[in-house]
Amino acid sequence: MTSPAPANARISIVGAGPGGLTCARILQRHGITATVYDRDPHRHSRNQGGTLDLRADDGQIALREAGLLDEFFALARPEGQEMRELDIAGTIRAHLVPDAGDLFKPEIDRGQLRGLLLDSLEPGTVRWGRALESTDGRLLRFADGTSVETDLVIGADGAFSRVRRAVSPAVPQYAGVSFLEAWFDDVENRHADLSALVGQGGARAGDGERGLFAQRNSGGHIRVYIIQKVPADWIATTGLTVEDTAGIRAHLLDRFAAWAPRMRQMISDNDGPYIDRPIHVLPVPHAWERNPTVTLLGDAAHLMPPLGVGVNMAMLDASDLAVALANSATVDEAVRAYENVMLPRSADIAKMLEGHAEDLVSDEVPDFSDDARP
Structure with a gap:
C-alpha cells in the first residue's frame, strides 16, 4: 500500500x-x-x-x-x-541558587x-x-x-x-525503587516550617536505602516524594492498603526513625492520602x-x-x-x-x-x- x-x-x-x-x-x-x-x-x-x-x-x-x-x-x-541537598537532620549540605x-x-x-x-x-x-x-x-x-x-x-x-x-x-520492569507521593497545601500558613526547609525549588535527602524529595509547586503547594528501595508490592506485603493513610504513615515513620523530626514532617503532616508510584523502566x-x-x-x-x-x-x-x-x-x-x-x-x-x-x-x-x- x-x-x-x-x-x-x-x-x-x-x-x-x-x-x-x-x-x-x-x-x-x-x-x-x-x-x-x-x-x-x-x-x-x-x-x-x-x-x-x-x-x-x-x-x-x-x-x-x-x-x-x-x-x-x-x-x-x-x-x-x-535545589537543596539536605542530610537526614535537615542541614543543608549543598545548595544551588539560580543566577538572576x-x-x-x-x-x-x-x-x-x-x-x-x-x-x-x-x-x-x-x-x-x-x-x-x-x-x-x-x-x-x-x-x-x-x-x-x-x-x-x-x-x-x-x-x-x-x-x-x-x-x-x-x-x-520494576526498577527496585518506589515513590509514595504526599501533598501539602497552603504551605506558607499551614506548613511554614516545611516551606522554609524546602525553599523556592526542591530539597532532597537520602541515606542509601530511603529518601525524601520535596518539590515546591505553584499556588502555595508542596509535593513530597517518599522514596524507598522496596518491592513493588510493599504496601500489600506489609499488610496495608493504599487507602490506609494512618497505617502507612506509622510504617513510614518507623522506617525513617533515624531521621530528624523536621524531616519526618514530610511523612507525618501531609494533607490527604498518599499516592503509590512504583518506578518502572x-x-x-x-x-x-x-x-x-x-x-x-x-x-x-x-x-x-x-x-x-x-x-x-x-x-x-x-x-x-x-x-x-x-x-x-x-x-x-x-x-x-x-x-x-x-x-x-x-x-x-x-x-x-x-x-x-x-x-x-x-x-x-x-x-x-x-x-x-x-
Whole structure:
C-alpha cells in the first residue's frame, strides 16, 4: 500500500500528555491535521501531578517550534531552579541558587503546561473518553466498542502504552525503587516550617536505602516524594492498603526513625492520602522493527528513571516527529527520518541512566557546579 502524504494522511495521536499535545500543536502549525485520543473523560478529570523543569536543550526547543515559548516563560518559575541537598537532620549540605535571569530549566506545574498546550489547539482536536484497547496501525479499537481507521498512529500513551504492543513485545520492569507521593497545601500558613526547609525549588535527602524529595509547586503547594528501595508490592506485603493513610504513615515513620523530626514532617503532616508510584523502566536499549503506520514517543518509546529527562525528551520527540512529517513526502519517509534520530538519542540517554534509579536514595552530595544529567 502506498504511504500517503502527511497533509492527506489520517494521523491519530494516542495520549493527551505533553508529548502528544506538542506533536499535535506543531503539526497544526504546519497545516497538518491530527486527532488526539485520550482515556480521560475531560481535561479536568484528574490532577496532572507535580512540577517539572523544561530545559533549553530539549523541552524549550519543542516549545519554540510550537510557537509557545513566550507563553511558557510567562507561566514558568525560574526561582524553582533552586535545589537543596539536605542530610537526614535537615542541614543543608549543598545548595544551588539560580543566577538572576537564568532560564535554562525553569519550573512549571504539569497542569499549567498541559493547559497551555490544550488551549493552543484547534477546537475538537482532542477526543476525550476514548480509552484505546488495541491497534494494528491501521485501526484503533476503543474500550467503548468504537473504532477508527488511520494512516499513522503515534503512541504518546505513556509507560504502559497500548500502542507499543503493535511494534514491540517489551513491557516495563520494576526498577527496585518506589515513590509514595504526599501533598501539602497552603504551605506558607499551614506548613511554614516545611516551606522554609524546602525553599523556592526542591530539597532532597537520602541515606542509601530511603529518601525524601520535596518539590515546591505553584499556588502555595508542596509535593513530597517518599522514596524507598522496596518491592513493588510493599504496601500489600506489609499488610496495608493504599487507602490506609494512618497505617502507612506509622510504617513510614518507623522506617525513617533515624531521621530528624523536621524531616519526618514530610511523612507525618501531609494533607490527604498518599499516592503509590512504583518506578518502572523499559529495557535498554529499546527499539523495534520499523512500521510505516506506527511510531512511539516519550515514555511509550523509552521509559527511564525519573531523573529529569521524561517530559523534556517526550516533547523533543514530538517536535522531531512533527517536523519530519511536515518536511517529508510520505508518512513512511517521515517515520523513518524521525526514528533514525530518536532511537539512537534515546538509547544513549537510557544507557547513561541505566541503574541510576538508586541515585534517588543516595547519600552522596551532588556537585551542583556541573548540573549535567547522570
